[in-house]
Amino acid sequence: MRRHQSVWAASVELPQFTPLEQNVHVDVCVVGAGIAGLTTAYLLARSGKRVAVLDDGPVAGGMTQMTTGHLTNQLDDRYFELEKIHGVEAARLAADSHTAAIDRIETIVRQERIDCDFTRLDGYLFLAEGDERATLERELDAAHRAGLRGVQLLERAPFTSFDSGACLRFPNQGQFHPLKYLAALAQAIHHEGGHIFTGSHADEIEGGVPALVHAGRHVVTADAVVVATNVPVNDRVAIHTKQAPYMTYVIGARIPDGAVPKVLSWDTGDPYHYIRLQKDVLIIGGEDHKTGQANDSPQRYERLEAWARARFPMMGEVEFAWGGQVMETQDYLAFIGRNPLDHDNVFVVTGDSGMGLTHGTIAGMLLTDLILGRPNPWEKLYDPSRVRLRAASEFARENSNVAMQYADWLTGGDVASAEQIPAGGGAIVRRGLEKIAVYRDPEGAVHECHAKCPHLGCVVQWNSAETTWDCPCHGSRFDPYGKVINGPANRDLSPAERSREQRAA
Numbered sequence: 001m002r003r004h005q006s007v008w009a010a011s012v013e014l015p016q017f018t019p020l021e022q023n024v025h026v027d028v029c030v031v032g033a034g035i036a037g038l039t040t041a042y043l044l045a046r047s048g049k050r051v052a053v054l055d056d057g058p059v060a061g062g063m064t065q066m067t068t069g070h071l072t073n074q075l076d077d078r079y080f081e082l083e084k085i086h087g088v089e090a091a092r093l094a095a096d097s098h099t100a101a102i103d104r105i106e107t108i109v110r111q112e113r114i115d116c117d118f119t120r121l122d123g124y125l126f127l128a129e130g131d132e133r134a135t136l137e138r139e140l141d142a143a144h145r146a147g148l149r150g151v152q153l154l155e156r157a158p159f160t161s162f163d164s165g166a167c168l169r170f171p172n173q174g175q176f177h178p179l180k181y182l183a184a185l186a187q188a189i190h191h192e193g194g195h196i197f198t199g200s201h202a203d204e205i206e207g208g209v210p211a212l213v214h215a216g217r218h219v220v221t222a223d224a225v226v227v228a229t230n231v232p233v234n235d236r237v238a239i240h241t242k243q244a245p246y247m248t249y250v251i252g253a254r255i256p257d258g259a260v261p262k263v264l265s266w267d268t269g270d271p272y273h274y275i276r277l278q279k280d281v282l283i284i285g286g287e288d289h290k291t292g293q294a295n296d297s298p299q300r301y302e303r304l305e306a307w308a309r310a311r312f313p314m315m316g317e318v319e320f321a322w323g324g325q326v327m328e329t330q331d332y333l334a335f336i337g338r339n340p341l342d343h344d345n346v347f348v349v350t351g352d353s354g355m356g357l358t359h360g361t362i363a364g365m366l367l368t369d370l371i372l373g374r375p376n377p378w379e380k381l382y383d384p385s386r387v388r389l390r391a392a393s394e395f396a397r398e399n400s401n402v403a404m405q406y407a408d409w410l411t412g413g414d415v416a417s418a419e420q421i422p423a424g425g426g427a428i429v430r431r432g433l434e435k436i437a438v439y440r441d442p443e444g445a446v447h448e449c450h451a452k453c454p455h456l457g458c459v460v461q462w463n464s465a466e467t468t469w470d471c472p473c474h475g476s477r478f479d480p481y482g483k484v485i486n487g488p489a490n491r492d493l494s495p496a497e498r499s500r501e502q503r504a505a
């Protein structure tokens, strides 16, 4: 039977921690217990810093549980594109940093004796339908210039069930079980004397001396604060105009032993498909779209399955289906470093660009160096304040797309009234000047919130496969009852007043 859960979440017990119940003072407060936050906290704790990690969910309950766990220095956005914006030297630094991130994960796995299925394996980039060999040739040359001399152009990837055609082989990549890794990292932080508080929402984050993180009735004071909430919840505008949110979808199905080679793989499509194995489960992802701007997620899972079956006919029933969000920056690299327009002791990490496991690990290494006052060769490359003029057209395209979303306030609702919404469904209903996000739960009860996103006021949209309200502007997401699950919004949707007829009913 199909479950709407990642293969990782279905196969691990995460360690439990308690909420913040008193004021605490530490050297560094990290907000967010995903791969970026936990790696940063772990490396700081190992360097002798007193750390506290706050998360409003459990550990690893954010986008890290939705990942597919490819650990790669193959760049999703292509080295030849990166070079155009940042130049050859920067592309080399980017390649070095992703390679170093995989190495660092391997070192941590060894040091902490983490049983998380970490494996070194090759990655294959093959042509999407309609793409040309020249794409691979350009990427091969750019990868070599970036220092990845082992990358090779081959006539086909090692799949036997379909002929991929020409491909690039990236040697010595990695894969792991991300939640087993984070479960162990959380334990290691605890053993190093660090604090982890779950169920603790950071309501407000202030830099200065000391930095303050307010969570409910309590405060963490610290010399520095790292905001690792996937999308910064402490920055209203500066970073959000430089990155755009995309939903991406994944399926997992059993395959017979040995039927598919153990490799990582991607095609060159836009959006692209990504493939790997976890034991006997074949994992395939793709079908990305701008968050909140497509209401056909069930059909996207169907198209993904059709694409997968055409290439892997030995696949069993789809057992796992899940979706999540990636943040695409205008210049293809994450933002890691000091928060723009803020105190010097506030740091952020965001803009995963589909490579958030390596970017999150790079963040751990880079932020540790910045906080300890050590030089780091990647500081300028990932500086969140950077502006690359060569990325201006991407910046203009994404921001005019955001501006267009405000026109939603002028349109009608998805349906005329809540009666038209089936059990388990959601839709926007216009009520006078207001737009209401209406969810009918599986028992038939109706739950209503204002559809205005608390970040900068766009109208949220229903995502039927994920049962979330998604904001089409900067990627805030809310559960069906309006509880915030993804920034930049840091508050829930506000509850709607029930109409007179509803109160009378």
Ligand SMILES: Cc1cc2nc3c(=O)[nH]c(=O)nc-3n(C[C@H](O)[C@H](O)[C@H](O)COP(=O)(O)OP(=O)(O)OC[C@H]3O[C@@H](n4cnc5c(N)ncnc54)[C@H](O)[C@@H]3O)c2cc1C
Pocket: 031, 032, 033, 034, 035, 036, 037, 054, 055, 056, 057, 058, 059, 060, 061, 062, 063, 064, 065, 066, 067, 068, 069, 070, 071, 072, 200, 201, 202, 203, 228, 229, 230, 233, 248, 249, 250, 285, 322, 323, 324, 325, 326, 349, 352, 354, 355, 356, 357, 358, 359, 360, 487, 490
């Ligand atoms: C389907 C999919 C496939 C992917 N595949 C890959 C891949 O193969 N390789 C790769 O490198 N990357 C991949 N990515 C990207 C990568 O998985 C993510 O970018 C990365 O895991 C994000 O980690 P994070 O620590 O930044 O965020 P998260 O894991 O989201 O952690 C952020 C945490 O912050 C907490 N939080 C948020 N706001 C607050 C608040 N106000 N107070 C307290 N806590 C808060 C959340 O609860 C959450 O636990 C994929 C992403 C998706 C969705």
Ligand code: FES
Pocket: 453, 454, 455, 456, 457, 458, 471, 472, 473, 474, 475, 476, 487, 488, 489
């Ligand atoms: S995320 Fe910015 S307006 Fe909703």
